[in-house]
Structure formats: structure tokens, C-alpha cells
Amino acid sequence: MKQLLGISGVLLITGMLLGACGGRADVPGNKAQADEVPVQETKINAASSGTKGSAETKEPSAAQEKCASFYPHGGGASDADIVVDDEGPTAILAAEDGTRTEYGISGAAMNASVEALKKLKACGVDLNTPDAQGETALMLAVENKTFASDSQQAAKYDQAVDYLLEQKVNVNAKSKAGQTAYTVAYVNQDQQTVEKLEPYATSDERATAKLYTELGNLTLKEVKRLVEQDHADVNAGFGQHEFPSFFAAVELGRTDIAAYLIGHGADLSLRPGDEGGISILHYAVSFGNLPLTKLLLEGNYGFDANETDGLGIPLLSRAVSQSNYEMVNYLIEQGAKANATYWDYGEEVTILQDVDEDDPDGLKIKRLLIEHGAK
Structure with missing residues (x-):
């Protein structure tokens, strides 16, 4: 499978590259990884079974036929600047040191390679094609500009954004997390890109970005206006963990x-x-927010005092480890099991082991847990 990288690396051709199209190309994914292989090592046996370019390779689409050449069943990729397989076209750019870098549409955007984007476009690739997270090339170019090491590198991302806008891509496309290019730029405080995308932004995009970034300073009345009148998306997630506004x-x-x-x-x-x-209930318990915890457990929201997070850690464990006596007592009242166990790095752990006996409330919590069956 084709892979792609962030700004710090590139994906280089390894192993077998079969089937090519002498001009331009695509690839999903978003993990950075690189393996360098000199040009002369890219020559391969195109007829090998179960590899790219084997007899099972799909016939070219009408878009792929736009490439100068196409040979899915034979020929080496060492002289090609496009490889087409059943995952779609991939642009291949040669570096001065002889290595050849493989870019799908997402990789081209993440690495701000306008040259690769142009090759992909010329080979019929839809520049609106999203990756597995639903992020388009425009979103990825905007997002990865944040990690640019200097102004020169940032300028390359600006050029990629400009090129994509010139190609009239869908500026308002949403990722699975509910992000758009505009909201990403706004949240990242990239004023230059915000101004560039402002003419395309919808009122709900502006409201969504404002709700998330200015939440700490907004009054409840202002939040209500953003949600009820301007239709801010309360579920759009941002940042490394894509937490939405209510988190x-x-x-x-x-x-x-x-x-x-x-x-x-x-x-x-x-x-x-x-x-x-992590659920919003676990998040509330983690931050010691008892009023919100009560709202979620006592309201008709389907939460349970014994629920665990993605790692299998119970709610009660979080409260105990924070020496939050009030929270521990409340969760037990709501049915949390004091004798529950969970696994931590291959070791079975009891709730009682989470007690911090150096904390004054820790001893109170220990007694409370034992009273309710903890061992």
C-alpha cells in the first residue's frame, strides 16, 4: 500500500513498482514514513504475481488514459514519473541524489509539492479526493503549514493552497471530524490563510471556528447565538486529539x-x-467536574457509572487516582463497583491500588472502598 509523510519526511519507492503512466497522480493515509532507494534499484519484474503491475491490475480509467503512457502489465518504473495501480495514480519525483519520491494526492499536499499536485491533476486525479480521515488536499496543506520549520517552508504551503484554489477545489469540504480548511486555519491562528479563505467561508464555518477558539471568553448568551442563530457545529473536533467544543x-x-x-x-x-x-463522562470525571458528571449520569444519556475508557480503565479508577473523595463517593452511590479490576500494561490492577495514601483524602477513600467490597 502506498504511504505518505508529513513535512519531515518523504515516501520513497521500495520494492516493486509496476504499471506506469508517463505524466502525473494519488494515495490515501497519513502516517509519515520513508525508505530511500536509488534509481537503479527500482527496476523490477513487472509480471510477478501478487505485486503492483501483475496480471490482476485493473485496466486504466478514462482519466488515467490522459497520461502520456500507461502499462499496468509490464515495464519498469525506474523511468516513469507516474505509477498507476489499483489504488490509483501516484506521482514520482526524482531528486538530485537519484532517489525517487512517491506522492499520492494527500502526500503531495502534506509536503507542499505543487509539482506533484500538477502531475496528479494532469493524470486525471480529482484534487478533492479525501484521505481516510476525510481530509482533502486543501485541508492537509493548510494544516501542515503549522509545522513548517521556517518562513521559506511556510511559503511553499501558501503556494500549494494558492494552486488548489486556482483549480477551484471544494473549499468548504468537511473532514470526518467536521473540519474545513477555513476552520483549521482559524484554529491554528494562521491569519494569512484565514484571510485567503475568508471569501469562501460560510457563516456556520465562521461560527464553528469562533466557538472553539474563543470558548474560554464567551458568555453563555454568545454561545447560544453562535449555536442557535449562526449554526456552529458543536461536534467539529480540532487539535491533535480532535476534541469538540463541548470537551x-x-x-x-x-x-x-x-x-x-x-x-x-x-x-x-x-x-x-x-x-x-474517551467519552465526555470520562472527561468530566478526569477534570473533577462533579456537577457535569451528575448531569450525564442522572440524565437520560445512556451513561453508566461502571463504564471504561478505550484503555479499559473504569471511571472510579480515575476519581480514586485523583484523590477526589466527593467524586468517588458519588460514583459508588451511582453503582460503581469498588472491587472492579482492570489491566495496565499486562498487569491486573484493583481500584484499591489506585489510592494515594500520602494524600489526606486518600486514606478516607481507601476506607470507603473497603466498606464497599474493595480488596
Whole structure:
């Protein structure tokens, strides 16, 4: 499978590249990885079974036929600047040191390669093609500009954005997390790109970006206007873990706003974050927000005091490890099992082991847990 990289690396041709199209091309994914192979090592046996370019390779589409040449069943890729296989076209750019870099549409955008984008376009690739996360080339170019090491590199991302806008891509496309190119630029405080995308932004995009970025300073009245009148997307997720606004409200201690958003469109099934994610209930407990925890457990939201997060850690464990006596007592009242166990790095752990006995409340919590069956 073709892979792509972020700004720090490139994806280089390895192993067998079969089937080519002498001009331009695509690839999904978003993990950075690189393997360097000199040009002379890219010559391969195109007829090998089960490899790119084998007899099972699909016939070219009408778009792929636009390339100067196409040979899915034979020929080496060492002299090609496009490879077409059943995943679609991939642009291949030669470097001065003789290595050849493979770019799909997402990789081209993430690495700000206008040359690769042009080759892909010429070979019939739709520049609106999203990756597995639903992010388009425009979104990826805007997002990765944030990681540019200097102004010169940032300028390359500006050029990629300009090229994509010239090609009239769908500026308002949404990722699976609900992001658009404009909201990403706004959240990243990239004023230059914000101004560039402003003419294309919809009122709900502006409201979504404002709700997330200015949440800590907004009054509840202002939040209501953004949601009810301007149609801000309360479920759009941003940042590394793609937390939506109602998660951000919990983190900022804005219980009033979190409660409002929960009652006005928040998708409580969302589990943002790594390792299987975390629910809004776990997030509230993690931040010691007892009022919101009560709202979620006592309201008709389908939560349970014994639920675990993506790592299998129970709610009660989080409260105990924080020495939050009030939260621990409340969760037990709501049916949380004091004798529950979970696995931590291959070791079975009890709730009692989470107690911090050096904390004054820790000893109170220990007694409370033992009273309710903890061992």
C-alpha cells in the first residue's frame, strides 16, 4: 500500500513498482514514513504475481488514459514519473541524489509539492479526493503549514493552497471530524490563510471556528447565538486529539457551556483521543467536574457509572487516582463497583491500588472502598 509523510519526511519507492503512466497522480493515509532507494534499484519484474503491475491490475480509467503512457502489465518504473495501480495514480519525483519520491494526492499536499499536485491533476486525479480521515488536499496543506520549520517552508504551503484554489477545489469540504480548511486555519491562528479563505467561508464555518477558539471568553448568551442563530457545529473536533467544543468547555471549567452544548446537538457517542478514545463522562470525571458528571449520569444519556475508557480503565479508577473523595463517593452511590479490576500494561490492577495514601483524602477513600467490597 502506498504511504505518505508529513513535512519531515518523504515516501520513497521500495520494492516493486509496476504499471506506469508517463505524466502525473494519488494515495490515501497519513502516517509519515520513508525508505530511500536509488534509481537503479527500482527496476523490477513487472509480471510477478501478487505485486503492483501483475496480471490482476485493473485496466486504466478514462482519466488515467490522459497520461502520456500507461502499462499496468509490464515495464519498469525506474523511468516513469507516474505509477498507476489499483489504488490509483501516484506521482514520482526524482531528486538530485537519484532517489525517487512517491506522492499520492494527500502526500503531495502534506509536503507542499505543487509539482506533484500538477502531475496528479494532469493524470486525471480529482484534487478533492479525501484521505481516510476525510481530509482533502486543501485541508492537509493548510494544516501542515503549522509545522513548517521556517518562513521559506511556510511559503511553499501558501503556494500549494494558492494552486488548489486556482483549480477551484471544494473549499468548504468537511473532514470526518467536521473540519474545513477555513476552520483549521482559524484554529491554528494562521491569519494569512484565514484571510485567503475568508471569501469562501460560510457563516456556520465562521461560527464553528469562533466557538472553539474563543470558548474560554464567551458568555453563555454568545454561545447560544453562535449555536442557535449562526449554526456552529458543536461536534467539529480540532487539535491533535480532535476534541469538540463541548470537551473543550469541560477542560476550561465552563460547566454552564458544556451543559448547554450537551443539550443542543452534542454527539455524546463521540470518543476522541488516542487508544480507543474517551467519552465526555470520562472527561468530566478526569477534570473533577462533579456537577457535569451528575448531569450525564442522572440524565437520560445512556451513561453508566461502571463504564471504561478505550484503555479499559473504569471511571472510579480515575476519581480514586485523583484523590477526589466527593467524586468517588458519588460514583459508588451511582453503582460503581469498588472491587472492579482492570489491566495496565499486562498487569491486573484493583481500584484499591489506585489510592494515594500520602494524600489526606486518600486514606478516607481507601476506607470507603473497603466498606464497599474493595480488596
